[in-house]
Amino acid sequence: MSARPQVGGAGRVVVKVGSSSLTTLPGGLDAARLTALVDVLAAVRAQGREVVLVSSGAIAAGLAPLGVEGRPRDLATAQAAASVGQLRLVQTYADAFDRHGVTVGQVLLTADDLTRRGHYRNARQTLERLLTLGVLPIVNENDTVATEEIRFGDNDRLAALVAHVAAADALVLLSDVDGVYDGDPRTGPAQLLDTVRGTGDLAAVALGTARRNGVGTGGMATKVEAAFIASGAGVPVVVTSTPQAAAALAGERVGTLFEPSGRRPSGRQFWLRYASRPRGRLVLDDGAVRAVRERHASLLAAGVTAVHGDFLADDPVELVGPDGTVVARGLVAYDARELPALLGRRTPDLDPEYRREVVHRDEMVLVGRARTAGRLPG
Numbered sequence: 001m002s003a004r005p006q007v008g009g010a011g012r013v014v015v016k017v018g019s020s021s022l023t024t025l026p027g028g029l030d031a032a033r034l035t036a037l038v039d040v041l042a043a044v045r046a047q048g049r050e051v052v053l054v055s056s057g058a059i060a061a062g063l064a065p066l067g068v069e070g071r072p073r074d075l076a077t078a079q080a081a082a083s084v085g086q087l088r089l090v091q092t093y094a095d096a097f098d099r100h101g102v103t104v105g106q107v108l109l110t111a112d113d114l115t116r117r118g119h120y121r122n123a124r125q126t127l128e129r130l131l132t133l134g135v136l137p138i139v140n141e142n143d144t145v146a147t148e149e150i151r152f153g154d155n156d157r158l159a160a161l162v163a164h165v166a167a168a169d170a171l172v173l174l175s176d177v178d179g180v181y182d183g184d185p186r187t188g189p190a191q192l193l194d195t196v197r198g199t200g201d202l203a204a205v206a207l208g209t210a211r212r213n214g215v216g217t218g219g220m221a222t223k224v225e226a227a228f229i230a231s232g233a234g235v236p237v238v239v240t241s242t243p244q245a246a247a248a249l250a251g252e253r254v255g256t257l258f259e260p261s262g263r264r265p266s267g268r269q270f271w272l273r274y275a276s277r278p279r280g281r282l283v284l285d286d287g288a289v290r291a292v293r294e295r296h297a298s299l300l301a302a303g304v305t306a307v308h309g310d311f312l313a314d315d316p317v318e319l320v321g322p323d324g325t326v327v328a329r330g331l332v333a334y335d336a337r338e339l340p341a342l343l344g345r346r347t348p349d350l351d352p353e354y355r356r357e358v359v360h361r362d363e364m365v366l367v368g369r370a371r372t373a374g375r376l377p378g
Helices: 004-008 031-046 058-066 075-098 111-115 117-132 155-165 220-232 242-249 267-275 286-295
Strands: 012-017 050-055 104-109 136-141 170-175 237-241 256-258 280-284 304-309 316-320 326-331 364-366
Touching: 004 170, 004 242, 012 031, 012 155, 012 242, 031 050, 031 075, 031 242, 050 075, 050 117, 050 155, 058 075, 075 104, 075 136, 104 117, 111 117, 117 136, 117 155, 117 267, 136 155, 155 170, 155 220, 155 267, 170 220, 170 242, 220 237, 220 256, 237 242, 267 326, 267 364, 280 286, 286 326, 286 364
Parallel strands: 012 050, 012 170, 050 136, 104 136, 170 237, 280 316
Antiparallel strands: 237 256, 280 304, 316 326, 326 364
16 A cells, blocks of 8 residues: 555655755745745645755855856855855745744754754754654755755755654655656656665666766755655655655655655664764674674673774764675664774673673664665765
């Protein structure tokens, strides 16, 4: 059975809209297109449903007022454009929603706000309180202060994380493309994919990579990556074009539906897998890899052969096999400086204060494939 009715009946939905749907390169904000989207979201709100809007467009909205042509290539200019554009963007939203009697609130996030556990909890509490008060949160990456080292990279990934943080029932990713195609519709015949149930359905599809064309920073690859993050955590996702927003939110057969492929994890488990930033690595021997991967056992000092990084107890670390393949991610029970003296030693041979697990199984998630440290997985 399709999950489209689940999207149409979602009591709380996250909607992400890209820069290309709201702005033009020479003219900044396109008020008509923004207002059209607001009319759709206000109608959803009138049905008694809750909406969280993740909106790109701050940098693009600031280019024309600053007299800057083309997307800035240097960070300082991009931050300046975001500073000017974010104000214009949210004020335009506030005025448009006000005509429907809807109050909006601005939530600006950096990756650091979600990679740190305490900040992650604060973001969840803030969104929940805004929704309880009847406010429609408008979320964006804080481009004014975000550096390349702490950026999400694109708002599609941010939207997938927000969908879990806000405990949403569905996620709709809007752009200027009707959905996911099995080829490039700009260069030849291509078929729109109606439903994706897993990564295997896209095995033969060339999605390309994230691009920085025009006023946007993403591409279909980033939308698919975000869709798999959310759908893998039990949230149905529709990828479609902004003019089809009303139909998508009504559960109609538009765009590409990503069926939920996993159960909704706890906040801690989701944070560990998708939002935590590893502070180091523990290298495991083959026996420890099997114990962690096959039995989901806790990691003991006897199974650790090397320690990399400078971390403190309760920091997230990656657990890797002898060949460097990432096996799991978890919260380590010791500081990096404590572990070298414990490596390879049986628990009964350790001093009493060091006989606890290095990483407890309840503080661990399996990863399943190699990843670059610090990146959010797809």
